[in-house]
Amino acid sequence: MTIVILGAGRVGFNLARQLISEHKEVVVIEKDADRARDLSRQLDCMTVNESGNSIEGLKKAGVENADFFISVSESDEINMISCALVSSSFKKPITIARVRNLDYSRTWDQSPGFLGINYIINPEIEVAHAIARAVEFGAISSVVEFETSNLQMRNFQIRKESMFSGQRVEELRKIIQVPFIIAAIAREEKMIIPEGTTILNQGDQIWVLAESKDFKILLKNIHESEKILKDIVIVGGGNIGMYVSQYLLANRLSKNWLFKNFGHKSFMKSKRNIHIVESDYQRCKELAELLPDAQITNADISEEHVLEEGRFQSYDLLIAVTGNQELNIVTAAYAGKAGIPHSIALVKKYSTAAMALNLGVNVAISINETLVNSIQKIIRRNFVRSVYNFSDSNLEMMELSLENRTELPGKKIRDIRLPGKPLIIMITRKGSHIIPSGDLILEKDDFLMIIARKESIQELE
């Protein structure tokens, strides 16, 4: 599959790296010559030093034969125009544009086929939506849902008091009555695919797959609980903070809902209390106008005693979404000390997210990861194969069909030997999803969801 990316900024770079690791052919168009050269030094892709808003330049990158054209340059207008150019001149590529401006996104949402852009990705809305979803599930973990199933994957850090710490995986599965599977473990920056004999340690981050209704029981065992979070303080009143407030006030989880309803006054009383802390006075005035249901405070969070003075101790959750990722981490980490039980921090890179979790932040949402995953979801919707990336790590979750594999059906899962020792975490059989145990016998029409190391994926296929 060939994918052309316009713009080698941070998102373009991460996206290209991700796609190349999945063995896709990537061509990057970048107008800055130095950045283009840097990219071609670091990644195995072709770089074209062009501005990307001319047919000539696009042709040079071979867009006419590409499967996707993804425009993620800094400018909304260039992204939209180049997607329009591509879809008006070439039939094949599916176009994706990164557009920040909400008015543009709404126009696209309301008039299908607008400028020939197939998908619009609004980074701020993507991130706000991810945060809102994490809040919905108790702000204790980030959540991955699988379309068409009621299974979820969430990640937790194992605390000292948790019964998971010091236990073998197979023992845990015997003790806890509901079916679940531990899909992956992050231990000291390394990702591990667990086996039955793996022992969990305090401080490990684990990804757990189970049915959404069973998480209550699981959470009790992990020593966490899924509380309804009513009183929420949001630090940073930028676009992301504003969108998060909107989602939380309306209690809506559909991403596109915001396109239609932004700025409309709601007549229903929200079940939540939202309190926004923003340092810029002018912005506070704007927010007060746009979000009448939220309480707005004009204060700089980096100054001392702001949290104490605002009597935020009784709040359930703090969400730090300023433009400064270091400030977000510090604020969210400090929230715990100030008596707020849950915290979410917005960070740029995935590696910073891991650092934030170690500092006691409950959930760290990374902008890059969210954006790259959203774009990949679109790619996958058209070519299903890989389902979820553990971002910077070398693990990947993917689907494997048993159609052409005569050697596997009829065997028990524990007897299967596949290259690279992947873990089977879910089986789709006749439309229903099963969390497998070692004794389960595979059938011919099964789809396996597996977690494997990236380097063994080619062999598996």
Add this chain to the structure above:
Amino acid sequence: MINWRALLHVLSFIVIIVSLFMTAPIVVGAIYREWDSVISFSLTAVSSLTFFGFVFHKTRSSGRFSFTTRDGFLLVSLSWIIVSAVGSVPFVITGDIPSYTEAYFETMSGFTTTGASILTAIEELPYAMLFWRSLTHWLGGMGIVVLVVAVMPLIGIGGMPLIQAESPGPKVDKIVPKVRETAKILWGIYIGLSALETVLLLFGGMNLFDALTHTFGTMATGGFSPKGVSVGFYPSPYIQIVITIFMVLAGVNFGLYFTLLRGDLKTLRKNTELRVYLVIFFGSTLLVMVNLLTSGFYEGAGKSLLLASFQTASILTTTGYATADFDLWPSFSKAVLFVLMFIGGSSGSTGGGIKVVRIVTFFKLASNEMKYLLNPRGVHTMRMNGEAIRKDMVYTVTGFIFLYTGLLLLITLAVAASGIDLLSSFSTALVTLGNIGPGFGKVGPTQNYHFMAPWIHWLLSLSMMIGRLEVYTVLIILTPRFWKK
């Protein structure tokens, strides 16, 4: 830090590939019943496979390899040194070239596609040896490391610095997104053109052995011929014309053939280097031909054209085949060829020398300076292929030409120190660094390098390697800064 484990792993893989190619001379030896040679090649191949197979096995690891630019320089330089060391062993075992120094010189001359030989009586060598000599040309022409990048799945992103370190020309352009695919396409085109030339030579009445060895020499712009009098052995104008055409083709950037296959004629037409290269070839041919005619050296315009075009192509592309002893030509023709020795083929071709693209860049730099002298406040840009040349590219080229000239003078000094006359010393330096082969004076097209002292042979082996790997790759590992942590 240098990743020694990965480096040794890939290095041993490279030697293994080259050792596997020794099956070719073994087959040739078996056909011509040269059992000495068969034993010699088998012995070398088996011991090299055992040893490097062991190293390969010991150094393997689960992950993919990735190389930095620095690792690339070291790996490529080392692999050329070691591959030549292994490739020269069979000559010594049979005693066809009794001295290891001379065998190493001959092999390095083969792999670097120089074509300078120490052999005094070429036809006395067994067929297997002659075949191996020519095969080293063919392997070195498109590049051993490029071949390995194409076939070794373990090298991922790390392939680019390797190709960069080995390929001729100031910068390597990928023709498709993946390095591995790029390497495969380049080798594919190379094999395709070679097959075509072999078939055309067979039509001209050559036997298969001669057709193959001459193809290897032509496509790699090498110059080894199994005949003592080189291509001059074949009086047939057809054969000479075919070889002339393919020498010129081998001096073109191979990436352009891919553009041609894609039907992108516009990019081809816009390519400055290709245009200049062809102008130089046709212009020089014309000059030499007119000079040969007016001085009455040969009878008839046809013969003059045939010989002029062959010699011009041979020197310009740094092949080094000869159909005439150009050392006896009138001095103007000799001067034209002498100038061509400085130019060489195109970037991304199999040719050596300074490369047309660098000469063009330098010309543009000079003419730009003149524009500034005339109009100090003017703003001028240099253009190549219709696009502005980047400043750092000009710096790289300037540095390259300075180092190249500096090395030429140094090697001239060293060769002259052994008591060889000035013209021969200078042309020795020029034809080894430029991977050309025959020069003027004592190293003229009918002469050989046998008379030189052993230490000069070692020096020239180094000179050939520096020239083939485009100066920077080898010189950089000789700097202390390279080894600093």
